[in-house]
Amino acid sequence: MIFRSSYTSAEQNTLLLTLPGDGSPVNFFIGGKFGSPSSDDQDGAISLVDSTNTVLLQRTVMVRVRKNANNLTERERDRFLDAFSTLNASTAVYQIFLDSHNGPADPEIHRRNAFLPWHRAFMSSFERHLQVGFPSVTVPYWNFDQPSPNIFSPDFMGSTPNSVGRVTFSSTNPLRNWAIGGVTGVIRILSFNSTTSGAPVESETGTLALGADFDSFSFMENDPHDFAHNSISTGPLRSQATATQDPLFFLLHSNIDRLWAKWQWLRNRFNASDSNSYSPGTGARIGDFVTDTMWPWNGATAPPRPPTAPGGPLPQLAFPSKPPPVPTIADVIDYIGRTQGNSNNFDYDDVPFV
Amino acid sequence: MIDKDEYIKRTQEQVTAHEKAIENGLSKLRSTQNSTEYKAALQAIPSVKEVEDVRKGMQLLTNKQEDTEVRLLVLRKARSAIGRNTEYIRDCFLIVQDTDDQVELRRAILSVLGAFSFGSREFVPLRPEYMTLLRSLLDDPDALIQERAAEELAKEKDEYVQRRLLDGLAGREQPIVPTAKAIQLLGYDIHAEHYPVVRKILEDPRSDETTKVEAIHVLGNDAQSRDLLTALMTDKQQPIEVRMTSATAMKTSNPDYFTHLAKSIVLDEQEEPDLRAVCLNAMMHQSDPSALYADDDFVQKLTKVRSLTTSDALKQQSTGFLTKAMRHKPKG
Numbered sequence: 001m002i003f004r005s006s007y008t009s010a011e012q013n014t015l016l017l018t019l020p021g022d023g024s025p026v027n028f029f030i031g032g033k034f035g036s037p038s039s040d041d042q043d044g045a046i047s048l049v050d051s052t053n054t055v056l057l058q059r060t061v062m063v064r065v066r067k068n069a070n071n072l073t074e075r076e077r078d079r080f081l082d083a084f085s086t087l088n089a090s091t092a093v094y095q096i097f098l099d100s101h102n103g104p105a106d107p108e109i110h111r112r113n114a115f116l117p118w119h120r121a122f123m124s125s126f127e128r129h130l131q132v133g134f135p136s137v138t139v140p141y142w143n144f145d146q147p148s149p150n151i152f153s154p155d156f157m158g159s160t161p162n163s164v165g166r167v168t169f170s171s172t173n174p175l176r177n178w179a180i181g182g183v184t185g186v187i188r189i190l191s192f193n194s195t196t197s198g199a200p201v202e203s204e205t206g207t208l209a210l211g212a213d214f215d216s217f218s219f220m221e222n223d224p225h226d227f228a229h230n231s232i233s234t235g236p237l238r239s240q241a242t243a244t245q246d247p248l249f250f251l252l253h254s255n256i257d258r259l260w261a262k263w264q265w266l267r268n269r270f271n272a273s274d275s276n277s278y279s280p281g282t283g284a285r286i287g288d289f290v291t292d293t294m295w296p297w298n299g300a301t302a303p304p305r306p307p308t309a310p311g312g313p314l315p316q317l318a319f320p321s322k323p324p325p326v327p328t329i330a331d332v333i334d335y336i337g338r339t340q341g342n343s344n345n346f347d348y349d350d351v352p353f354v
Numbered sequence: 355m356i357d358k359d360e361y362i363k364r365t366q367e368q369v370t371a372h373e374k375a376i377e378n379g380l381s382k383l384r385s386t387q388n389s390t391e392y393k394a395a396l397q398a399i400p401s402v403k404e405v406e407d408v409r410k411g412m413q414l415l416t417n418k419q420e421d422t423e424v425r426l427l428v429l430r431k432a433r434s435a436i437g438r439n440t441e442y443i444r445d446c447f448l449i450v451q452d453t454d455d456q457v458e459l460r461r462a463i464l465s466v467l468g469a470f471s472f473g474s475r476e477f478v479p480l481r482p483e484y485m486t487l488l489r490s491l492l493d494d495p496d497a498l499i500q501e502r503a504a505e506e507l508a509k510e511k512d513e514y515v516q517r518r519l520l521d522g523l524a525g526r527e528q529p530i531v532p533t534a535k536a537i538q539l540l541g542y543d544i545h546a547e548h549y550p551v552v553r554k555i556l557e558d559p560r561s562d563e564t565t566k567v568e569a570i571h572v573l574g575n576d577a578q579s580r581d582l583l584t585a586l587m588t589d590k591q592q593p594i595e596v597r598m599t600s601a602t603a604m605k606t607s608n609p610d611y612f613t614h615l616a617k618s619i620v621l622d623e624q625e626e627p628d629l630r631a632v633c634l635n636a637m638m639h640q641s642d643p644s645a646l647y648a649d650d651d652f653v654q655k656l657t658k659v660r661s662l663t664t665s666d667a668l669k670q671q672s673t674g675f676l677t678k679a680m681r682h683k684p685k686g
Contacts, residue, residue, distance in 0.1 A: 035356040085639045103510075111475045162564060164534045166571075171598070171631040171667045172674075177639040179606040182575030183541045184599070191465070200430075206400050208365070209372045221473050223401075223434045230469035234502075239509040240472050242542065266365055352358045 001044055001061065004029040007340045032063030034352040039073050041136035062136055066258065067349045069140035069156070069251050070148040076140075077156055078174075083134035084247060085174030096311035097126060098180065100296055101249075103241040104306045108295050110240060113214070113281035114288045115221045116260050117329040119253055121294055121314060124323060124332075124344060126250055128315040138346065141254035144199040144228055152194040157248050158186055165189040165234040180245045188235035188246055199224075199231040207259050208266055213276045217263055225256050258348045261335065265351050270338045272330035290330045298326045321345050376400055383407060389424060396427045401434065408435040408442075416445050422456045429459070433466050437474040443467075444480070447487050450499075457496050464491070464502055471506075489514055492530050501531045508539035516540060516548075523551050534565040541572040549576040556582065563593050570596065574603040580611070587615065590625075598632045605636040613637055613646065621655050627665030634671045638678065647675075647682035 003015035007029055017026050030046065038044055042060035049055055067076070088094045100122065101109065109118050127139045142151055153159050158167030158175065167186045169176040178186055192200055201224035210217045229237055229252070236242035243249050264270055269277035272290050280288035285304060287295065296309035313325030322344050323331040336353060337343025347353075379399030384407070386392040392414075396402070402411055411428040414420045415436075429436070436442040446463045449455055470477040471484060491503035492515065507515035519536045522529030529536060533555065540548050553576065555561055556569035570586065573579040586592055587600035601619075604612040616633035619625050634656075637646055646652070653676065660672035 034358060089639045089641050091641070110473055111478070162567075164532070164538055164564060164568060166538070166564075166567065171628040172635060172671050174635065174639055176598075176632060177602055177605065177636050179574065179602075181544075182606055183544060183572050184574055184602050184606055185571045187538060202401070202434075203372075205368045205372045209369045209376075219434070222437060222469075226437075226469040226473040227433070229472055230465060233465065234505060236509065236542070238468050238472075239506065242509045262365075266362065266369070352356075352361065 001046055001063065002031050002033045004031070030061075031353060032065065032347075035349075036063070037065045037067065037349050038062045038136075039076060064136065064138055065347045065349050066138045066254055067140050068143050068146075069254075070143065070146065070150045072140055072150075074155075077150075079134055080130075080137050080140060081156070081174045083130040083137045084250075085177055086133055087129055088178055088247075091179075093129060094180075096129075097122075097244050099308065099310035101240075101244045104308070105296075106240050107304070108287060108306050111221070112288055113218050113279060113284065114292075114294070114329060115225075116218065116257070117278070117332045118287075118294055120257050120260070120332045120335065120344075121297065121323055121327050123250070123253055123257055124346065125297075125311070125314050127346060128317070132315075139250050139254045141258050141348070142248065142251040143204075143255060144201050144224055144231075145204050146198050147194060147196055148198070149195045151251065152190065157251070158188065161187070161189050161234075175247060178247060186235070186246055188237060188248065189233045191231050191233040199228055201227040201231060204259060204262070208263050210263075212267055214269065214279050215281060217260075218281065220256070220259060224259070228252050228256070258351065261348055261351045264333075264336075270334040270336065272333040278329065278333050288329075290333075291328055293326050293328050317345060372400065380404065380407065389421060393421070393424050393427060396424070396431055399431060402428075402432040403435045408432050408439070412436070412442055412445060416449065418452075418455055422459055425456070425459055426462055429462055429466060433469070436466075437470040438476055440476045440480065443470060443474070443477060444483075447480075447483060451487060451490065453495055457499070460496070461498060461502070464499060468506065485510070485512070488512075492518060497531075501535060504531050504535075504539055508542045511543040516543065516545075520548060520551060523555065533561070534568040537565065537568040537572055541568075544572050544575070546576075549573065549578065552576075553579055553582065556586075563596060566593075566596050567599050570599045570603050574606040576607075580604075580608055583607075584611075584615065588619070594626055594628060597626070597629050601629065601633050602636055605640065609640050613640070617652055621652075621659060623659075623662070627663060627668045630659075631665070631667040631671040634668075634675055638671075638675055643678075644682055647679040653679045 002011035002013065004011055005015060005028055011031065015028055017028060019026055041062050044061045044063055046059050046061060047055050048057040109115065123139060130137050142148060151157050154168055154170040155173055158169050161167045165187045167188050175186065178184065207220050207224055210219055229243060232238050236245035237248055271277050278290055280290065286292060295305045296311055297314045299309045301307055301309050314323055314327055316325060322342050332344060334342040335344040336347060376399060379395065383392065383395040383399060386395050402408060411432045415425050415428045436446065446467060450460050450464050450467070467484065488503045488507050491499050494500050494503070504515055504519065518527070518530055519540055521527040523533060523536050531539065537552055537555065552569050552572060556566055556573065570583065573583065583600045583604050587597055587604060601616065604615070616637055619633045620630045637643060656672055656675060660669055660676065663669055
């Protein structure tokens with residue numbers, strides 16, 4: 001953990017606070033230390049110590065961040081799979097994620113500058129649904145640049161498929177129960193060797209080099225995004241309307257969002273009113289502008305929005321936070337909370353706060 | 355502890371080096387004198403995006419006399435730019451359609467078209483042409499192209515491909531893909547009228563294991579398959595994958611009946627440990643497994659299973675179940 005005496009002051013491992021002695025509070029700030037995330041629930045602690053070094057109070061905490069899926073511990077992986085499979089078993093809830101990313105939703109969520117903000121909110125929605133029963137879980141990412149033998153294994157996202165692309169799972173993997181509309185199992189053939197290489201897509205460095213402004217960077221929707229989906233030679237993940245039928249979808253999009261987050265960090269692009277951080281783009285329409293609310297959480301179903309709005313408002317945390325139940329694009333730009341009060345309450349293990 | 359200043363500096367240096375590599379690569383690419391030099395320059399460059407470079411690349415891609423390796427390289431390096439140009443996308447349609455052209459290139463372009471259909475704005479108005487192209491590829495001489503076209507159409511819930519697949523399964527026409535694949539593709543939009551044909555294939559003793567497994571995966575929602583799936587799940591002569599897949603399909607469609615059967619399998623010491631683990635796994639991932647965790651008799655028997663079994667999978671799954679049962683126990 002790190003501490004700050006004000007929101008923007010330098011971080012410290014310990015913080016000396018002088019209390020006025022009349023019972024009035026003194027504000028200070030607590031954050032996770034970059035490079036030292038939790039691996040288990042409540043595996044961190046904050047101690048309150050007085051001037052004689054006596055511990056007055058200790059509270060356990062968790063520094064919860066999205067991690068490289070290939071490097072998860074077995075416990076982290078199994079918790080995530082348990083949560084994911086439990087969500088999939090609640091067919092009505094998982095249907096939200098199918099219906100929000102199907103054919104009718106396509107023009108609302110792809111091929112436009114709102115692509116990245118929308119998918120960021122979509123990932124938050126998914127992660128918060130997982131956290132209802134499994135509060136220590138985050139959505140890990142599939143780093144396209146690296147070989148990922150642990151992701152594409154029988155104990156995680158499934159290993160070498162049979163001749164028709166049916167992925168194999170170990171008997172203890174919760175994803176063995178994966179079902180969509182009563183049809184069970186996962187179909188996926190990779191077009192590359194996941195043990196020795198990454199996916200054949202634009203590299204992370206190449207993505208970060210796409211440009212200094214959002215318009216230039218937004219080409220990442222094509223490559224790596226489209227070509228990451230396309231790196232699967234057989235299976236639902238290849239096609240827009242069926243992509244969420246493969247559990248790998250969420251690991252893929254966690255990485256797409258991480259690449260955006262890393263670009264924001266590298267270029268300092270957190271100010272929603274700065275067109276370098278976000279721009280609606282040429283040919284913008286409703287849903288692209290920074291103050292527009294986002295479908296389906298806004299419930300809007302009049303054209304040009306899709307005809308239904310699955311799922312209702314965005315799930316909320318137990319405390320006031322961003323994005324709100326009806327998020328705007330602006331609400332997800334400063335996701336890390338560079339400005340106090342804006343945090344979306346998620347982060348990646350390789351993107352520092354400052 | 356990672357030094358954040360050092361980390362940002364290193365990342366910035368990598369980005370600068372990448373930009374330099376593209377600049378140098380383009381300069382080499384533009385000064386090449388022959389095909390060999392061009393190929394080497396293409397291999398060295400991360401991507402080709404500038405208008406003139408892409409135009410030159412497209413001349414090579416569309417030239418059937420050109421080395422296939424060079425044409426494939428152009429496709430790989432310039433694919434993003436190709437996807438942003440309607441004319442170039444149409445050129446790709448023509449190559450895929452041309453059965454006299456190199457099959458490796460045709461397959462690669464068909465795959466890339468899948469990415470364009472996902473995210474290219476320029477592809478949107480060409481969608482009807484793409485669907486027509488895919489339908490024509492159902493009769494392509496290359497089996498892989500046939501299969502990929504059938505899959506793309508099946509995911510679009512295309513009625514025409516569903517009819518062709520069904521006719522192939524029913525023996526009314528020459529199948530366009532193998533039986534197991536045809537069943538799997540129908541699974542993207544399974545209808546009640548598909549079930550009898552699939553059920554018949556599952557019951558046919560001549561069907562191989564892969565075909566049976568595919569049939570089971572899509573029959574979960576077919577009420578009339580319940581007895582058949584029950585028989586497969588409990589028949590010790592069936593291959594283990596057939597039995598395990600039947601268990602998962604049963605759990606999806608008939609959770610209460612499945613639980614009744616699964617409990618006895620889990621507690622049966624003569625049963626396959628992997629099937630027992632799969633049944634337990636499936637029981638734990640129902641929409642509401644709380645009643646199971648409250649079943650003291652089952653919990654007690656499972657505790658014994660855990661201590662007696664030599665199967666790591668069954669031990670691990672039993673431990674998982676018992677841990678959750680403990681958490682569900684009323685306090686006090």
